Amino acid sequence: MDDDFLFMTLLYDFYGALLTDKQKEIFEMYYLNDYSLGEISELLDISRQGVYDTLKRAESSLEFFEEKLGLVKKHQEMVKKLEKVKNCIKMIREKEKDPQILKIIEEIAHEIDELNL
Amino acid sequence: MDDDFLFMTLLYDFYGALLTDKQKEIFEMYYLNDYSLGEISELLDISRQGVYDTLKRAESSLEFFEEKLGLVKKHQEMVKKLEKVKNCIKMIREKEKDPQILKIIEEIAHEIDELNL
Numbered sequence: 309m310d311d312d313f314l315f316m317t318l319l320y321d322f323y324g325a326l327l328t329d330k331q332k333e334i335f336e337m338y339y340l341n342d343y344s345l346g347e348i349s350e351l352l353d354i355s356r357q358g359v360y361d362t363l364k365r366a367e368s369s370l371e372f373f374e375e376k377l378g379l380v381k382k383h384q385e386m387v388k389k390l391e392k393v394k395n396c397i398k399m400i401r402e403k404e405k406d407p408q409i410l411k412i413i414e415e416i417a418h419e420i421d422e423l424n425l
Numbered sequence: 426m427d428d429d430f431l432f433m434t435l436l437y438d439f440y441g442a443l444l445t446d447k448q449k450e451i452f453e454m455y456y457l458n459d460y461s462l463g464e465i466s467e468l469l470d471i472s473r474q475g476v477y478d479t480l481k482r483a484e485s486s487l488e489f490f491e492e493k494l495g496l497v498k499k500h501q502e503m504v505k506k507l508e509k510v511k512n513c514i515k516m517i518r519e520k521e522k523d524p525q526i527l528k529i530i531e532e533i534a535h536e537i538d539e540l541n542l
Contacts, residue, residue, distance in 0.1 A: 325493040376442040379496075389536045396533045400526055409517055409526075416513045416533070419506045 313339070315380075319370035322379045331366035338363055387425050394420065430456070432497075436487035439496045448483035455480055504542050511537065 317339050324332060334352070337343040345363075349356040374380055397417050404410050434456050441449060451469070454460040462480070466473040491497055514534050521527050 323494070326490070373443070377440070386540060389539055393533050393536045396529045396536075399529050403523070403526055403529075406520070409520055412513045412516050412520075416510050419510045419513075422506055423503060 316367060316370065318380055319374055322383070323370050323373040323377075326373060327366050327369060331362055331369070334359055334362045335366045383425065390420060390423065390425055433484060433487065435497055436491055439500070440487050440490040440494075443490060444483050444486060448479055448486070451476055451479045452483045500542065507537060507540065507542055 320335060320339065324335070327335065334348060337348050337351070338345070343351070345356050345359050348354075348359045352359070354362075394417075397413060397420070400413050401410070404413065437452060437456065441452070444452065451465055454465045454468070455462070460468070462473050462476050465471075465476045469476070471479075511534075514530060514537070517530050518527070521530065
């Protein structure tokens with residue numbers, strides 16, 4: 309899967325809810341279920357050009373939302389920082405002997421995991 | 426400032442970038458700079474009804490984005506979890522004696538602060 313393709317599916321994870329139902333349907337068929345434009349055209353009984361135009365409009369919208377809100381960029385930065393936190397937690401688990409402090413460390417680990425990033 | 430008013434300004438922090446320039450201008454005059462509809466009408470030379478309609482459309486858009494993306498809700502949940510992490514860090518700072526572990530704890534505190542939530 310090339311980078312542009314992967315980036316588009318990431319944008320969809322963040323902003324897909326803002327697309328129209330038709331855009332979502334065609335986007336998912338093309339990007340998530342690997343149908344070709346021709347196959348989508350046949351299955352939905354829309355012209356190939358219609359499928360292409362809807363897909364392009366969906367992609368443009370997703371790119372517009374990222375340009376305005378930058379959620380994917382912010383999310384990726386957040387994931388990096390939390391990876392560092394997880395590494396720190398791992399180091400403390402290996403060094404720390406005090407069970408009281410280890411318990412607090414496990415609470416931190418739990419909250420960080422619950423962020424679901 | 427009542428809760429609805431506060432919530433609207435919070436929605437604007439998250440989704441304001443998706444409004445039109447005119448919506449942003451009127452929203453900011455009303456919500457952030459405390460102008461009345463009449464004052465905005467005079468200053469921008471638009472009918473009071475025009476100001477009202479633009480403001481209502483802006484508010485509806487912001488509510489639509491939150492309904493679809495839920496960023497404010499997610500953000501508030503994240504802030505709560507990170508407050509718990511910060512409390513844990515505070516407890517460890519008070520109990521821990523090992524300077525090596527304290528150094529790792531400060532790294533965790535730094536990454537958490539850098540999340541800028």
